[in-house]
Each structure stands twice: as C-alpha cells, then as structure tokens.
Amino acid sequence: MELTNDHIKNRLVQKFGDEVANFTEPYGMLTFEVPKELNLKVLQFLYDDPELRFQFLTDLQAVHYPDNKGKELAVVYHLHNIRDNVRIRFKIYTAIEKPDVYTATQLYACANWMERETYDFFGVNFVGHPNLKRILNVDEMDYFPMRKEYPLEDQTRVDKDDEMFGR
Amino acid sequence: MTEDLLQHSGEQNIKLPDGSIEKQTTTLNLGPTHPATHGVFQNILEIDGERILSAEATVGYIHRAFEKIAERRPLYQITPLTDRLNYCSSPINNMGWHMTCEKLLGVQTPKRVDYLRIIIMELARITDHVICNSVIGVDAGALSVFLYVMQYRELVYEIYEEICGSRLTTNIGRIGGFERNFNATAWQKLDKFLNEFPAALKEFENLLQRNRIFIDRTVGAGPITGERALNYGFTGPNLRASGIDYDVRVHTPYCSYQDFEFNIPVGTTGDVYDRWLVRNQEMWESLKIIRQAYEKIQQFKGEESEVYHANVPEYYLPPKQDVYTKMEALIWHFKIIMGETEIPAGEVYHSVEGGNGELGFYLISDGGRAPYRLHFRRPCFIYYQAYPELIKGSMLADAVIVMSSLNLIAGEMDA
Incomplete structure (x- = not known):
C-alpha cells in the first residue's frame, strides 16, 4: 500500500490524538506540530511503526519567531522514509526563557552535531545531549547569533561615521 | 624520566x-x-x-555565517553564497538553490533549460569526484594520478568560463534558467571534453583500480555498515558505498532526471576502496548522462532550440538594449538589481544530489524581499561526525586516507 500523507496523518492521530495538530502540506510535504514534551515519543513512533518507518533524519534546525510569545523558538525536524520515499516535517515550539528540548541523539547518531549547531546558533538546550557545546562559533561567545535580535548591520544607518573605510 | x-x-x-x-x-x-x-x-x-x-x-574554522547573511539578501544575491559551500562542485549548489527558489515561486522551467542544467551539474559531479578520487591516490602515495586528471578538470572549468565567466565559484545560472545561451565555443569545448576525457579516465582507472598496492592500502580502511551509515545521516557516494542505493536524482527526480537512463553504482563494505569505486563508476554514468542530454538538446527545433530561460521577468534581467529603450524592462532591471521583488510566503525544502551527498535547502519566507530563515543541509557536516568511529583502532596513515575518501569540503562543513 502506498504511504500517503493522509495515511501518515491518520496513524499519528490514532496514536497521539489531539496532541499532534496543525497539519498542513506546503509544497506537498506533510507538516505538523507536536508539543515539545512529546518530540521523542513521536520520533520513536515514526521510527518503529512498521507502516511508517521514518528512519532517516534528514535535517534538524531551529527558527526564531520573536513575536510568538511563549513559543519563540521552533525546532524543525525533517524525516525521510527512504524505502517508500516519503518526507515529512514536524515542529516543536519552546519558550525562549527556558528552551529545554529532549535530545534525539539516542535514536539518531547524526542528531549529535545537528543539535550542537542548533544550540550554537539559537541556544536551544537539548536535555540529555552527550556533548552540548558550541561547534561552529568560538567557545567564548556568550550569545546566540542567529536569533532575530541580532540583525546584520543596517547599511543605511547614519550614527556611524567611518571616514577610513568610506562609509 | x-x-x-x-x-x-x-x-x-x-x-x-x-x-x-x-x-x-x-x-x-x-x-x-x-x-x-x-x-x-x-x-x-x-x-x-x-x-x-x-x-x-x-570544525568551524572557516565559518562565515551564510545563513545569517542570507536573511538580509534578495534571492539572487544568495547564489554566490552557495558557491562557497562545496566549492569543488559549485554549479550543483547554484542549481539546487535556483530550483529551491523556483519551487517556492512556482516557476516551470522549459525542458531545454533542464537539460542544459543537467549537463552543467554532471560536469560538476565529474570534477568533484575527480578531485576526491585522485586525492585518495595522493594520500596513498600516488601523486602522478592526481596531476594527470587535474588537466581535465581544467577543460571543464573552461566550459564554465564560456557559460558564466568564472571558474571555481561560478554563480552560474539565474532563477528560471541561464543568463545567456551556451555559445558555439562552449559546445566545442564540451565536445573536446567528451572526446578526450574518457580515455584519461580509463587510464586513471587502470592505474588504481586493480593496483595491488592501492588495493592493499584501501580495502578494509574505515568501513561502515549500511545501517550505521543511515543512522549517521550519510548520503551520496559514501552511503551508496555501504550498499544503500539512495540517490536523490532517482528517488525524487528534479530537473527532468527522469528522462535519462543511468545506473546507480553501489558498494558493499563501505570502506575506502568501495567509496573510490562508487565515485569512479559515477563518473562514467555522469558522462553517459551528459551525452544523452547533449543529444536531447540537438533535437530541439526552431524557437525551442533557442530557449535558455523560463518566462519570469520578475527574476530575470532583461536584455540591455531593452533596458535603455523600454519602460517595463527598465523597471524590472531596477527592481531586480535593488532586490525589491517580494517573494511569496511559504516554506519549502528542496534537495539535490550534490557532489558528496544530499544537499538540501530549507527556505522559510514570510513574504518579504529576503528569506525569513534559510538553512543549508550540508551533507559533509552531517556525515563527518562518523569520522572518529571510522578510524578508531586503525593506523594513523589510514586516518588520512579515510578522511580524503569521505570527500570533506571545509567550506561546506562550516557554511
């Protein structure tokens, strides 16, 4: 039987009920939201279920929505079922004051650096990660540069007068 | 003491x-x-x-914050950033980025554009594999093979030069197609490459493939099972060397790859020798694809044979003479250069088979002029994590050839 988006959705709703929500299909990829406490349960279910078998973690990253109070940081998982060639994406939201999310390193070895990168740039604290430290930035850095409060310098600003470099 | x-x-x-x-x-x-x-x-x-x-x-020594920079740039200005990911096959990155934008914008490219792109992408795959495979030779002590195939990479770079004007960091193509049609010299150079390269590749293969010293050196070095490789997020030739036949070109055909006949070589043990063999065979398959694309392009007649871009004036610089004489063209020119075209809101993930694995672009747009968030799925950043496991218990000299056989590109890893 072909693994359709509707089928995946039904299986998930059967298992988790109302906890999985906001199903959409932007550009054909099934996308949904999961409460952040359930991220590992959903990952494990998608991995183990004999019909779903999403056993390849394609990508993991975070997005910062400063206006989304209480749910400022989104962590996005892209999963791939290589046998049936279906991709899905799900998101969890966490508050920026306490960005604790369970780590997926027990299930996927590749999540290790992906989570370190996400921590490095967004400050998502992956609980249970074996080696959660900065990876691309210097260790001494004390902020998370991909957050939206750190804009790239505005080219039109006038308060800086740098004659040497002809600004 | x-x-x-x-x-x-x-x-x-x-x-x-x-x-x-x-x-x-x-x-x-x-x-x-x-x-x-x-x-x-x-x-x-x-x-x-x-x-x-x-x-x-x-890792992280040459981190350049591309994802942050991309959040302030209009789409076309992000193309040069993608060049600098895997710089051994930058055209594939460029095309992958254009296709991501096209997916978001809903642009349909004409068949001829797809075939032209395939020629460029497969040439890039050959240059990428040529470097990786010959460097394995260098690290195993055979410097001559590297110098020998390097001159053929030069021929490919000359083709790029005819098409886009640059060689290593190509910034080739535009959203919707190419900035200009391939000229006669480009076709001539492609002919030359297709005629001369197979003999050189054959000789390269003969020098290493059944070479006793090379085999002794590489067989059993840094092996990984298919299961572990999947768990570590391996993609591309490294995954296929472990026996998993996953290739984005076949699984999720993009850019009309479904029109082509080619094989996906797979290995069994996932050691250095298998990775070398898989890449070597892929170069032959790439040559096959280029020939097929070449023939398909020759079959276009009349107006179709001159098409080199889709009809997307919003993203496509108009001809210069029109800019000086026509109002609309002038407006488009200005808007494109200033990056003032708003892109539709949405989120899209698109991936292509890069030189060393699945290169993915995850683009979130909130409807502004620049992406809200752009994430590159860089294959070698993900599979390099397995390196300590691959070399544990082996000799120091093996660590060096295992590293070169993984086709690691620092620019891609650190983004």
Whole structure:
C-alpha cells in the first residue's frame, strides 16, 4: 500500500490524538506540530511503526519567531522514509526563557552535531545531549547569533561615521 | 624520566595538563592546517604507538555565517553564497538553490533549460569526484594520478568560463534558467571534453583500480555498515558505498532526471576502496548522462532550440538594449538589481544530489524581499561526525586516507 500523507496523518492521530495538530502540506510535504514534551515519543513512533518507518533524519534546525510569545523558538525536524520515499516535517515550539528540548541523539547518531549547531546558533538546550557545546562559533561567545535580535548591520544607518573605510 | 620532564617544563614555564606525562598514550593534533587534511580540519587524536584510540573532531574554522547573511539578501544575491559551500562542485549548489527558489515561486522551467542544467551539474559531479578520487591516490602515495586528471578538470572549468565567466565559484545560472545561451565555443569545448576525457579516465582507472598496492592500502580502511551509515545521516557516494542505493536524482527526480537512463553504482563494505569505486563508476554514468542530454538538446527545433530561460521577468534581467529603450524592462532591471521583488510566503525544502551527498535547502519566507530563515543541509557536516568511529583502532596513515575518501569540503562543513 502506498504511504500517503493522509495515511501518515491518520496513524499519528490514532496514536497521539489531539496532541499532534496543525497539519498542513506546503509544497506537498506533510507538516505538523507536536508539543515539545512529546518530540521523542513521536520520533520513536515514526521510527518503529512498521507502516511508517521514518528512519532517516534528514535535517534538524531551529527558527526564531520573536513575536510568538511563549513559543519563540521552533525546532524543525525533517524525516525521510527512504524505502517508500516519503518526507515529512514536524515542529516543536519552546519558550525562549527556558528552551529545554529532549535530545534525539539516542535514536539518531547524526542528531549529535545537528543539535550542537542548533544550540550554537539559537541556544536551544537539548536535555540529555552527550556533548552540548558550541561547534561552529568560538567557545567564548556568550550569545546566540542567529536569533532575530541580532540583525546584520543596517547599511543605511547614519550614527556611524567611518571616514577610513568610506562609509 | 618523569621528574626530568616535569622539571624541564617548570623551567620553561610550560603548563602541562595533570597526568599528561604519566599516561602511556600520546595526544596528537592532526591539523587544522596540515597537508594531509586538504582543508581546515582539526582532529585531536589519542594514539598508542601508531594505533588510534580515540579522536575528537573540531570544525568551524572557516565559518562565515551564510545563513545569517542570507536573511538580509534578495534571492539572487544568495547564489554566490552557495558557491562557497562545496566549492569543488559549485554549479550543483547554484542549481539546487535556483530550483529551491523556483519551487517556492512556482516557476516551470522549459525542458531545454533542464537539460542544459543537467549537463552543467554532471560536469560538476565529474570534477568533484575527480578531485576526491585522485586525492585518495595522493594520500596513498600516488601523486602522478592526481596531476594527470587535474588537466581535465581544467577543460571543464573552461566550459564554465564560456557559460558564466568564472571558474571555481561560478554563480552560474539565474532563477528560471541561464543568463545567456551556451555559445558555439562552449559546445566545442564540451565536445573536446567528451572526446578526450574518457580515455584519461580509463587510464586513471587502470592505474588504481586493480593496483595491488592501492588495493592493499584501501580495502578494509574505515568501513561502515549500511545501517550505521543511515543512522549517521550519510548520503551520496559514501552511503551508496555501504550498499544503500539512495540517490536523490532517482528517488525524487528534479530537473527532468527522469528522462535519462543511468545506473546507480553501489558498494558493499563501505570502506575506502568501495567509496573510490562508487565515485569512479559515477563518473562514467555522469558522462553517459551528459551525452544523452547533449543529444536531447540537438533535437530541439526552431524557437525551442533557442530557449535558455523560463518566462519570469520578475527574476530575470532583461536584455540591455531593452533596458535603455523600454519602460517595463527598465523597471524590472531596477527592481531586480535593488532586490525589491517580494517573494511569496511559504516554506519549502528542496534537495539535490550534490557532489558528496544530499544537499538540501530549507527556505522559510514570510513574504518579504529576503528569506525569513534559510538553512543549508550540508551533507559533509552531517556525515563527518562518523569520522572518529571510522578510524578508531586503525593506523594513523589510514586516518588520512579515510578522511580524503569521505570527500570533506571545509567550506561546506562550516557554511
């Protein structure tokens, strides 16, 4: 039987009920939201279920929505079922004051650096990660540069007068 | 002995970590700039004699914050950033980025554009594999094969030069197609390459494939099972060498790859030799694809044979003479250069088969002029994590060839 988006959705709703929500299909990829406490349960279910078998973690990253109070940081998982060639994406939201999310390193070895990168740039604290430290930035850095409060310098600003470099 | 060393380090004001003299193993710093690493890779190895006990990889030496920069740039200005990911096959990155934008914008490209792109992408795949495979030769002690195939990479770079004007960081193509049609010289150079390269590749293959020394050196070095490779997020030739036939070109055909006949070579053990074989065979398949695309392009007649871009004036610089004489063209020119075209809101993930694996672009747009968030799925960043596991228990010299066989590109890893 072909693994359709509707089928995946039904299986998930059967298992988790109302906890999985906001199903959409932007550009054909099934996308949904999961409460952040359930991220590992959903990952494990998608991995183990004999019909779903999403056993390849394609990508993991975070997005910062400063206006989304209480749910400022989104962590996005892209999963791939290589046998049936279906991709899905799900998101969890966490508050920026306490960005604790369970780590997926027990299930996927590749999540290790992906989570370190996400921590490095967004400050998502992956609980249970074996080696959660900065990876691309210097260790001494004390902020998370991909957050939206750190804009790239505005080219039109006038308060800086740098004659040497002809600004 | 220990006291002598301690006294010496005290005199010289050297602070040694506790227990570093008493312990029986050696800590060796391989890299970050070492001729054997072919890039900025640091590995802190714990060795016992010449055997590796553990390794810790450090990355990020050339991190350039592309994802942050991309959040302020209009789509077309992000193309040069993608060049600098895997710079051995930058056209594939460029095309992958254009296709991501086209998916978001809903642009349909004409068949001829797809075929032209395939020619460029497969040429890029050949240059990428040529470098990786010949560097395995270099690290195993055979420098001549590297110099020998390098001149054919030059021929490919000349083709790029005819099409887009640059060689390594190509910034080739535009959203919707190419900025200009391939000229006669480009076709001529492609002919020359297609005629001359197979003989050289054959000779390259003969020098290494059944070479006793090369086989002894590479078989069994850094193996990984298919299951572990999947768990580590391997993609591309490295995954296929472990026996998993996953190729984005076949699984999720993009750019009309479904119109082509080609095989996906797979290995069994996932060691250095298998990776070498898979890449080598892929070059032959790439040549096959290029020939097919060439023939298909010859079959276009009339107006179709001159098409080199889709009809997307919003993203496509109009001809210069029109800019000076027509109002609309002038407006488009201005809007494109200033990057004032708003892109539709949405989120899209698109991936292409890059030189070393699945290169993915995850683009979130909130409807502004620049992406809200752009994430690159860089294949070698993901599979490099497996490196300590691959070299654990092997000899120091094996660590070097395992690293070169993974086709690691520092620019891609650090983004």
